[in-house]
Amino acid sequence: MSKVIIHISDLHVTTHTKSNGEINQNIESHLDTNSDNASSNHYLKLFIDKVKEDFDKVEFILLVTGDITNSGEKIEFEFALNHINKIISGLNIKNKNILIIPGDHDVHRRSIENELEINPTNESHLLHSVKFSNFSSFYKNLTQREFPADKIIINHINIENKIILLGINSNYKINNEGGKGFIPIESFGRELVELKANLNIENLNYIACWHHNFTSGYEDKNNGQWEADNRIHLLAELERQNIKFVFTGNEHTSCFKKISSSSISTSDCGDFCSIKYDSTFKIYPIQIGSDITLKNIIYALQKPNGNDFKLFWDIRNNGAAKQPETIDLYIENTQLIKDVDDALPHTSVQDDNVKTEKRIEEKKFYDNQLISTKLYNIVKDKKLYHSGHFHWSETSRAHNWIDVSKLLENKEDLYFVKNAIIDVIETFNLNINCDLIVGLGYEGNIISSKASIKFNIPYTSLPYSYRYNDHDNYEKKLNFENNDGKYKKVIILTDVVNDGRTIRKLIAKRADDFFKSVTEIIVVSIFYTGHQEINTDILNYNMLPEDYDFENDHEVNNIEFYTVKSLRVERCPYKKNYKKECFIYKDDLSCVHLFYDEKK
Amino acid sequence: MIISKIVTLNFIYFNLHAEEVINSNYIKDDKSGIYGDRLQISTIDRIAEEIDKDNFASKNIVFDFKFINACQPNLNRTVINIKNKGYKILLIDISKKLCEELAFDSIENSNNTLQGDIFTKFYLFENAHNNFTNIEIKPADIFYEEFKSTIKKYINPHSLPHSSSFVYLTSYVDMKKFMSYEKELLLFSIYKLAIKIKTKWQNEIEYGPILICQSMNSAFIVSILSTFLKLDILIFDKIGPINKLYNRLDNTISDKRKYIIVSDLVCLGTEVKIVKSLIQFIGGNCLGNVSLIKTETLKNTHIIKENATIAIFSIKRANNKELNYDIFTDLESL
Numbered sequence: 001m002s003k004v005i006i007h008i009s010d011l012h013v014t015t016h017t018k019s020n021g022e023i024n025q026n027i028e029s030h031l032d033t034n035s036d037n038a039s040s041n042h043y044l045k046l047f048i049d050k051v052k053e054d055f056d057k058v059e060f061i062l063l064v065t066g067d068i069t070n071s072g073e074k075i076e077f078e079f080a081l082n083h084i085n086k087i088i089s090g091l092n093i094k095n096k097n098i099l100i101i102p103g104d105h106d107v108h109r110r111s112i113e114n115e116l117e118i119n120p121t122n123e124s125h126l127l128h129s130v131k132f133s134n135f136s137s138f139y140k141n142l143t144q145r146e147f148p149a150d151k152i153i154i155n156h157i158n159i160e161n162k163i164i165l166l167g168i169n170s171n172y173k174i175n176n177e178g179g180k181g182f183i184p185i186e187s188f189g190r191e192l193v194e195l196k197a198n199l200n201i202e203n204l205n206y207i208a209c210w211h212h213n214f215t216s217g218y219e220d221k222n223n224g225q226w227e228a229d230n231r232i233h234l235l236a237e238l239e240r241q242n243i244k245f246v247f248t249g250n251e252h253t254s255c256f257k258k259i260s261s262s263s264i265s266t267s268d269c270g271d272f273c274s275i276k277y278d279s280t281f282k283i284y285p286i287q288i289g290s291d292i293t294l295k296n297i298i299y300a301l302q303k304p305n306g307n308d309f310k311l312f313w314d315i316r317n318n319g320a321a322k323q324p325e326t327i328d329l330y331i332e333n334t335q336l337i338k339d340v341d342d343a344l345p346h347t348s349v350q351d352d353n354v355k356t357e358k359r360i361e362e363k364k365f366y367d368n369q370l371i372s373t374k375l376y377n378i379v380k381d382k383k384l385y386h387s388g389h390f391h392w393s394e395t396s397r398a399h400n401w402i403d404v405s406k407l408l409e410n411k412e413d414l415y416f417v418k419n420a421i422i423d424v425i426e427t428f429n430l431n432i433n434c435d436l437i438v439g440l441g442y443e444g445n446i447i448s449s450k451a452s453i454k455f456n457i458p459y460t461s462l463p464y465s466y467r468y469n470d471h472d473n474y475e476k477k478l479n480f481e482n483n484d485g486k487y488k489k490v491i492i493l494t495d496v497v498n499d500g501r502t503i504r505k506l507i508a509k510r511a512d513d514f515f516k517s518v519t520e521i522i523v524v525s526i527f528y529t530g531h532q533e534i535n536t537d538i539l540n541y542n543m544l545p546e547d548y549d550f551e552n553d554h555e556v557n558n559i560e561f562y563t564v565k566s567l568r569v570e571r572c573p574y575k576k577n578y579k580k581e582c583f584i585y586k587d588d589l590s591c592v593h594l595f596y597d598e599k600k
Numbered sequence: 601m602i603i604s605k606i607v608t609l610n611f612i613y614f615n616l617h618a619e620e621v622i623n624s625n626y627i628k629d630d631k632s633g634i635y636g637d638r639l640q641i642s643t644i645d646r647i648a649e650e651i652d653k654d655n656f657a658s659k660n661i662v663f664d665f666k667f668i669n670a671c672q673p674n675l676n677r678t679v680i681n682i683k684n685k686g687y688k689i690l691l692i693d694i695s696k697k698l699c700e701e702l703a704f705d706s707i708e709n710s711n712n713t714l715q716g717d718i719f720t721k722f723y724l725f726e727n728a729h730n731n732f733t734n735i736e737i738k739p740a741d742i743f744y745e746e747f748k749s750t751i752k753k754y755i756n757p758h759s760l761p762h763s764s765s766f767v768y769l770t771s772y773v774d775m776k777k778f779m780s781y782e783k784e785l786l787l788f789s790i791y792k793l794a795i796k797i798k799t800k801w802q803n804e805i806e807y808g809p810i811l812i813c814q815s816m817n818s819a820f821i822v823s824i825l826s827t828f829l830k831l832d833i834l835i836f837d838k839i840g841p842i843n844k845l846y847n848r849l850d851n852t853i854s855d856k857r858k859y860i861i862v863s864d865l866v867c868l869g870t871e872v873k874i875v876k877s878l879i880q881f882i883g884g885n886c887l888g889n890v891s892l893i894k895t896e897t898l899k900n901t902h903i904i905k906e907n908a909t910i911a912i913f914s915i916k917r918a919n920n921k922e923l924n925y926d927i928f929t930d931l932e933s934l
Contacts, residue, residue, distance in 0.1 A: 186631065193630040197640050198672065240629075405835040409810075411826050414833065415631065418823075442835050445819035450827070453626045453787065456601045460780040461816050474772075475816050479780045 003159060005061045005284040005294070006051065006091070007269040009211075009249025012105065013080040014070040029070065030273035033079040040083060043273060043311070048090035050299065050313040051283070058285070060093045061157060063165065065249035065269070066103025066211030068138070073108070077138035084142060098143055099157050099167045103211035103250060104174045107131045112176035125175040152183055153191045162288050163205045163329060166192075166243075170210040173227065181212025181226040181250075185233045186412075192241055205292055205329040206243045213251040213268055215259055225250055232377070236370040238264055240419060245327060254280040254298055254316075256323040267296065267327065280316070284327065292330040296323055365534040365562065366424050372565040375420060375526070378413055379567070382406060388591030389572060389584040393466040395552055396501060397578055400569035401593070402527055404443050404495040417526060418450040420564045421493060424524050428562060431455040434522075435487040436480060440464055440506075443495035447526065451493065464494075465505040478514050485517040497525040497563065500539030501553055508554035521559045528563035531571075536560045549575070602650045603787040604664075606746045610735050611660035611690070612651070613742050617667035618791045619643050625827050633830045634794050637669040644678045651682060660732045661687050664739055665694035667795075676702040679724070688732050689724040692739070709733070743792065747913045748923070750785055751893070754778040755923055762927070764870040770926040773893065775817050775864040789892050790821055792912045794828035797860065797890055800910055805829065809858040809887050812836045814875050817864035821892065825862060834859070836875055853884040861889040866909045867927075868897065897927065 014027045016034040024032075030043040051060075064084070069076035088098065108131060115130045128149040129136070139147035148154060154167040173182035196204075213224035214231050223231055238246070246266045254270030270280030279301035284294035298316040318325050366372075379385055384403040391397050408414045425431050431451075439448035439461040452459035460479050463471040480487060497503065503523055507515045515521065523539060532538040532545065539559040544550070574581040584590050603622055604615035616639055623643040624630035651661070661682065679702070683689050691704070696717050699705050709723040711733040723733060751773065758772035779786050798805055811829070813822035814836040826833050834853075853859070861875050872889045879886050894911035896903075915925050 190631060193624075193628060197624075197628060197630070197642070200641055200672070405837070409832055409834055411830055411832050414823070414826055419629075439820070442813065442816060442819040442837055445816055446813075446823040446833070446835070449820055449823040450626060452783070453601065453622070453824075458780065459783065461776070461820065463816065471816070474774060474776055477776065479777045 001057060001059045003061060003286045004055055004058045005063055005165070005286065007063045007065065007247055007267070007282040007284065008272040009065040009269050009281075010067040010103070010252055010271040011064070011080065011083070011273055012067055012070045012271075013076045013083060015073055015076055028275050030275060030279075031079070031083050033075050037082070040079075041086070044083060044086050044090070046311060046313060047281075048087060051091060054315075055283070055285075059097065060091045061097040061159070061165070062088065062091075062093050062099070063209055063247065064100045065209055065247060066101050067105040067249060068100070068103070068135075069106055071109070072106050072111075072134050074134050074137075077134050081138055081141050095144060097157060099155060099165055099209060100139060100142060101154060101167050101209060101211055102132060102135050102139075102169060102171055104171055104178060106135045107171060107174045108134045109176040109178075116176070125173045125179065127175075131171075131174065151191060152188045153195060156195065158199070159286060160288055161201050161204070162292055163207065163286065164199070165247075166195075166206055166208045168208055168210040170212040181210070181214060181224070182230045183210070183234055185230070185237050188234075189237055189241070203330075206241070207245045207247060207329075208238065208243050209247045211248065211250050213248045213266070214246070215257050215266055216251060229377070232370060232374055235259060235264060236374050239368065239370055240423070245329065252277060254278070254282070254300070254321065254323075256296060256327075265327070270298075290332045291328070294327040294329065296325060296327050298323060364428075364536045366427060366564065368423060368427070368564075371420050371423060374416065375565045376567065378407060378416075385567070386591065388593065389578075389582055390591075391594045392464075392498075392502065395549060396466065396498065397572035397582075398498070398529070398569045399572055399584065400529075402496060402529065402567060402569070404526065407526075408443060408446055414446070417447055417564075420526070421447055421451055421524060422454060424562050424564060425451055425455070425491070430491055430522050430524070430562070431457065434489050434491050436460065436490045438462055438478070438490060438492045440492060440494040441467065444493050447495065448493040451491075457491075462506065462511060465502045465510050468510060476510070478511050480514065482514045482517045487514070487518055489520040489522070490515070490518050491522045491524060494523065494525050496527045496529055497523060497539065497561070498529045498569070499544070499548065500530070500559065500561070503539055503559065504541060504554040504556040507556050507559075519558065521556075523559055523561045525561075525563045526565065528561075528566045529569040531568060534563065534566050536562065601784060601787075602647060603784045603791065605650060605784070606742050607656065607658070608742065608745075609658070611658055611662050611732070611737075612656050613662045613664065613737075613739070614647055615664045615666070615739070615788070615791075616643070616647075617664075618788055619647060620668065621791055621828065622787065631830070634667075634791065634798065634828045635830070637667055639665075639668045639671045639675060641672045641675050641678065644675055648678050648682055651685075651687070659687050660690070660735075662690045662692060662737055663694075664692050665698065666692070666739070669695065669698070671698060671702060676704065679704075683724055688730060690732065690737065691722040691724065692720060692737055694719050694722055743788075744913070747785065747789065748919060750782055751778060751913065752923055754781075755925060757924075762867060764874075765868045766929075767868065768928050768930070769867070770928070771924050773865055773925070775892070779817060779820065779864070786892075787824070789912050790824045791828065793821075793890060793892060793910070794825055796910050796912065797825070797829060801860075801887060804858060804887055805831075807858070808832060809860050810834050812859050812861045812875065812879075814861065814871065815864065818862045821864060822862045836878075853879055853882040855883040855885065858885045858887040860887050863889065863891040863909075865893045865895075866891040866911070867895050869907075869909065872909070895925075895927070 011031050012029040013031045014029050015024055016032040017023055031040045068080045111130050111133050112124050112127055115127055116124055132149045136147040152169055154169055157165040170181040170183055172184055173179045212226055214226040215224045244263055248266055248268050251268055252271035256267045258265045269282040272281055273279055281299050283297045287293045298321055299313050300316040302312050302314050384407055386401045389399060390401040434457050437448055437452050437457050437459045439445040441464040445461045463475055468476060537543045539561045540557045541555045542557050572578050572582050578585055585592055604618040606613040620639050620643045621634050624632055624636055699722055707724055707726060709726055710728045711723055712719055713721045754774045754777050755771045756774060758769050762769050808831060811822045811825050811831050811833045813819040822833050859879050861872050866872055876886045890910040893913045894909040896914045896916035915923060920926060
C-alpha cells in the first residue's frame with residue numbers, strides 16, 4: 001500500500017468562552033473550544049472527506065508541526081485532542097504514523113509564571129516539564145507515549161527504511177515571554193547520532209520536522225522566526241548530518257524555499273484553519289523506487305461564502321504558487337562514477353596545459369557559506385584578527401595576523417575546525433587514492449588528527465618552512481621515503497596560506513627528496529589570507545601575479561589548493577624598505593612581531 | 601582501522617571500548633569521547649571484518665568488555681557469527697547483566713569466573729578442558745609487551761648529549777617515526793592515556809582542565825586527547841607567538857583553570873619543568889603532566905608522587921637493558 005504524508009500546522013484551537021463566561025470575540029481559528037462542536041466538526045469533516053476523496057487505499061502518515069492550541073490552556077488541549085482524534089479515526093491513521101510537534105503557542109506561559117513565583121530563575125526557558133505540562137498530557141493521551149520534554153528529538157517515523165521523519169522540538173528558548181526558534185546544536189547532534197546508530201540503516205533520507213520557520217515566505221527577512229546565530233550553526237549541523245529538507249509551520253504561509261547558499265530546502269504547509277487568512281495544508285505522496293521523491297500537493301481552502309456552502313478544499317497550482325511539483329530526496333545518479341573520475345585532477349604530464357586551462361574555466365573552490373560564515377564569526381567574536389607589523393620571513397610581511405592557535409583552544413571550536421577540514425576533503429573526494437597526509441606546524445598537527453584517523457591515511461608532520469631552523473632535526477624528518485614514487489598523492493594540511501611561498505619552499509627545498517616524485521600535491525588550509533581570487537591553482541608559481549616578488553621563490557606548479565575561508569590580510573606596503581619606511585615597525589606604533597628567530 | 605588488536609602466540613586480543621571510542625568519535629561522528637559505554641553493532645562488525653580479513657593462525661579470541669555497560673540489540677549475532685567460523689571466544693570484564701542481555705548466559709563453562717557482578721572470564725564455549733582455558737589473560741601485560749616490542753624498533757643508538765639536560769643518552773626514541781608508522785598502536789596508547797587521566801583526576805575533569813601541548817608530537821596527541829576527554833587545549837609554543845606577542849601568556853593562562861602538560865616522551869622532565877614553572881609563575885595551577893612514555897630514573901619509593909608523570913609505558917630498570925636505553929654522565933663511576 002502506498003504511503004502519503006499529511007502535513008498540517010498551526011491549528012490554534014482557541015478558548016471559546018472565557019472564565020468570566022464572556023464569549024471570546026477574537027477567535028481566528030475554525031477550531032475552538034465551543035462545547036457545541038458543530039462548527040469545528042463541520043470543518044474537520046470537509047477536510048477528511050477531501051483527503052479520502054483524493055486518496056483511496058493508501059496508508060496515511062499525519063504530521064502536525066505545532067501551535068496546536070492558541071495559548072496552551074488545558075481546555076484548548078482537551079478540544080484539540082478531540083479534533084485530532086476525529087482526523088485520526090476519519091482517515092484510519094495508525095498510532096505509529098502520528099508525529100506531533102509542539103509550537104511556541106503550545107507552551108503554557110501561565111504555568112511558567114506560577115513556577116517562577118515559587119522558584120525564581122532567570123532561565124525560565126529551561127523549565128521544560130513546566131512549560132510543556134499541558135502539552136505533555138495531550139501528547140500522552142493522543143499517542144500513548146510520554147512526551148520527552150527534555151529531548152530535542154521527540155520521535156521519528158521510519159518509512160520503509162528509506163525515509164525518516166524526525167520530530168524535533170524547536171522551543172528550547174521559549175519562556176513566559178515568548179521567544180524565537182532555537183535548537184541546542186550539541187544535544188541535537190548527539191541525539192541524532194544516537195538515533196542513527198540505533199537505526200543502523202545505511203542511505204536513509206532524513207526530513208527534519210519542527211515548528212519554527214527558519215526562513216520566510218511572508219516576512220521580508222531571511223532569518224524567519226529563528227535566533228540568528230543559532231540558525232547559522234543549525235544550518236551547518238544539518239549540512240553535516242546530511243539533512244536536506246525541513247518541514248515547518250509557524251508562518252501561516254504555504255511555501256517552499258531553498259535556503260540561500262546551502263543545499264537545504266524547507267516546506268511550510270501553512271495555517272490549517274484560519275478564519276481570516278489563507279488556510280492550507282499539504283499532502284506528500286511518497287514514491288520509492290530507484291529514485292525517492294515526494295509529490296508536493298498544496299490544498300487551499302476556498303471561501304465562496306455561498307448560502308448553501310461556504311467552504312471547500314481544492315488543490316492549488318504549484319507553478320502559480322511558485323512551489324515545486326516534487327521534492328527529490330534521492331535521485332539515482334548513473335553518472336556518479338564518471339563524474340568522480342572527471343572531478344579528480346588528471347596527472348599525465350602532457351595534460352598539464354590542458355588541465356590548467358580547464359581549472360581556470362571551472363573556477364573550482366570550496367564554497368560552503370555556512371561553514372565559512374561560522375568560522376568567520378568565531379574569529380570576530382574572539383577578536384582573533386590582529387593589526388600590527390608581522391614577519392613570517394624576510395620576504396613575508398603583513399599588517400594583519402589571524403591568531404589561529406587561540407581559535408583552536410576551545411574544544412567546540414576545535415571540533416568544528418577539524419570537521420570543516422573533513423568537509424573540504426569530502427566535498428572534493430580528496431581522500432580518494434591519497435597516499436599521505438602531512439600536517440604543518442603545531443596548528444596543522446592539531447587540525448589533521450581527525451582526517452588522518454577518519455580516512456585512515458598515513459600521517460606525518462613537518463614544521464612551517466619559515467620555522468625550520470627553530471626545530472630539532474627529528475622534527476624536520478618526513479620519515480617516509482619516496483624514491484620509488486609510492487606516494488603519488490599527498491594532502492598538506494595547514495592553518496593559514498598567504499601567497500604560498502612557504503608551501504613552495506617546503507616542497508622544492510625542505511622536503512624536495514620526497515616531493516619530487518609526488519604528482520598531486522593538495523593543500524588544504526583553514527584560511528587563505530592572500531589577494532588572489534580563490535581558485536585551486538593560485539598557489540602555483542605560474543599563476544602568481546606579475547607584480548609578485550619572485551626573488552627566492554621556488555618553481556612548483558602541481559599544487560591544488562582549497563581553503564575554508566578567504567580572509568585577506570594587508571601586506572606591509574614598504575617591501576624591502578620596511579625598516580626605514582614602515583612607521584608601525586620604525587616607531588613601534590603597534591604590535592611588531594617576528595614568527596621566526598632572526599638570529600638563526 | 602582497528603586500534604586495539606594485539607596478536608599473541610595464543611590468542612588475538614581486542615579492547616571493545618577502545619574500538620567503540622574510535623568508531624563513535626571518528627567514523628560515526630558522535631561526540632561522546634571516552635565517556636560512551638554502549639557498544640554498537642557497527643563497531644563489532646568492524647572487528648569481525650578485521651578477523652575475516654586477517655585469517656589469524658590462532659583461533660582464540662579475547663574480547664575485553666571493560667567500560668562497556670550496554671550493547672545495541674542484536675549485537676550478539678555478530679559475535680555468534682565469529683564463533684561459528686571456528687573461533688574460541690573469551691569475554692573478559694563483562695557484566696553478568698550484559699551476558700544475560702546478549703543471551704550468552706545459556707553457554708556454560710565451569711572455568712567462567714564471576715566476581716561480584718562482573719565475569720572476569722566468560723568463555724563462549726562449553727568445553728572446560730580446552731587449552732585456551734588454561735591461559736592467563738592480563739590486559740595490562742598484553743599491552744606492555746606489545747608496546748615494548750614495537751617501541752624497540754624506534755630506539756636508535758645516539759650517544760649525544762640530551763637536548764635539554766646535561767647528560768648523555770645511549771639511545772634516542774624516535775617518537776615521530778613511531779607515531780607515523782604505528783598509528784593504530786599510537787591511538788590505542790592515547791586512548792589508554794585518556795583513561796588514565798580520567799581515572800587519576802576524576803573530580804578535576806568535571807571542571808575542564810586544559811591540555812597543554814609543547815611540541816609538534818604532543819600537538820597531535822593533544823588534538824586526540826581533546827576529542828577523547830572533551831577538554832580545551834592550549835598551544836604552548838616555546839618560540840612562537842605565545843611567548844612573544846602582547847605578553848599573551850598573561851592573558852592565556854587563567855588562575856581559574858587547571859593545566860595538564862602533555863608530552864610524547866618525558867626523559868628527565870626538564871622541558872616539563874620549564875612549562876610548569878612558566879604556568880605557575882603566571883599564576884596558573886598545574887594539575888600534572890602526562891606522557892606516552894616516561895623514563896623512571898628513580899626507584900618508585902623515591903619519586904614524589906605529585907611530580908610523577910602519568911604515562912602508559914615506562915622505560916625502567918626492568919627493561920632498559922632490553923631496550924638498549926641508558927643515561928650516563930662524563931663523571932667517573934666511584
